[in-house]
Ligand SMILES: Nc1ncnc2c1ncn2[C@@H]1O[C@H](COP(=O)(O)OP(=O)(O)OP(=O)(O)O)[C@@H](O)[C@H]1O
């Protein structure tokens with residue numbers, strides 16, 4: 106037990122509330138997104154007058170406050186108004202109509218879901234929700250495998266607002282026309298924060314998370330600068346938490362450039378592509394994607410086969426998945442259309458590398 110005694114010996118901590126650095130922590134205020142939140146509130150407003158609300162399509166790059174702003178609005182709604190039911194669903198976790206209906210049942214406190222089919226669940230949901238008004242938020246909507254649930258909700262839930270959130274504006278273009286015409290969503294774009302906004306938000310989080318004066322000024326400035334360059338606050342929060350942990354490991358009272366530097370190197374290990382480590386076939390496929398950025402998987406396979414590639418379609422798909430996992434590429438699912446479900450393959454750029462939450 107000596108090892109843990111040693112590690113746990115010091116109960117002094119530089120953290121005041123480490124939870125404030127969690128990615129899903131909802132801050133008390135979400136500065137610089139007031140106008141966005143107001144737009145969301147305007148879409149919900151008709152629900153207070155027993156009318157149906159407006160729908161909203163929210164898009165923007167990772168880590169810039171889309172989820173935070175939206176959850177903040179829902180929280181206020183939940184705390185202050187009983188007549189409107191907020192339902193937040195992350196479609197990365199719940200990616201099918203069945204899982205989504207199960208989740209809604211659970212949120213509504215309905216427990217007898219076992220062995221029920223999706224449409225039976227939907228009937229139950231419909232009955233419960235049509236007694237009220239509802240705000241649905243489907244976050245990471247591009248990860249939903251199919252969209253029947255949207256069609257159902259649009260058709261059969263009377264007083265509602267639906268918010269869809271994604272990193273990809275194009276997602277809306279590929280949506281089934283029948284859903285699109287019923288949705289007629291307003292569009293709300295989130296743009297990355299500028300330098301002073303980034304700094305301000307990080308100052309606020311440091312204030313929640315650490316005891317006073319724990320971070321040396323130059324270390325903080327360097328973290329802000331890096332976060333601004335990466336245009337992703339989630340990465341900035343990672344740096345702060347990791348640097349804090351590193352300082353604690355050494356029983357230091359301050360976070361200095363040294364810890365921030367180490368945290369940065371760790372972050373780079375996540376995000377730097379190690380192209381040299383790819384096997385030759387995968388490398389060939391990657392080179393081909395570079396030349397045909399934005400093509401569909403089927404088209405890519407044709408180009409690959411024509412160019413002398415001799416792996417089967419199945420192996421080819423596996424290599425694409427490997428490239429996606431390694432954050433060399435991003436495969437954006439397109440549901441529906443003449444080809445059924447397919448994916449558009451793009452090179453990973455600064456804004457669509459894999460998210461930290463995926464590690
Ligand atoms: N204006 C803000 N004020 C305080 N914290 C913020 C603000 N904007 C973002 N954050 C924080 O940054 C982190 C990332 O934000 P959020 O999860 O909302 O990103 P996102 O835009 O939804 O990204 P993704 O597309 O990857 O889901 C969260 O911890 C969030 O609390």
Ligand SMILES: [Mg+2]
Nearest residue numbers: 171172173244
């Ligand atoms: Mg989000």
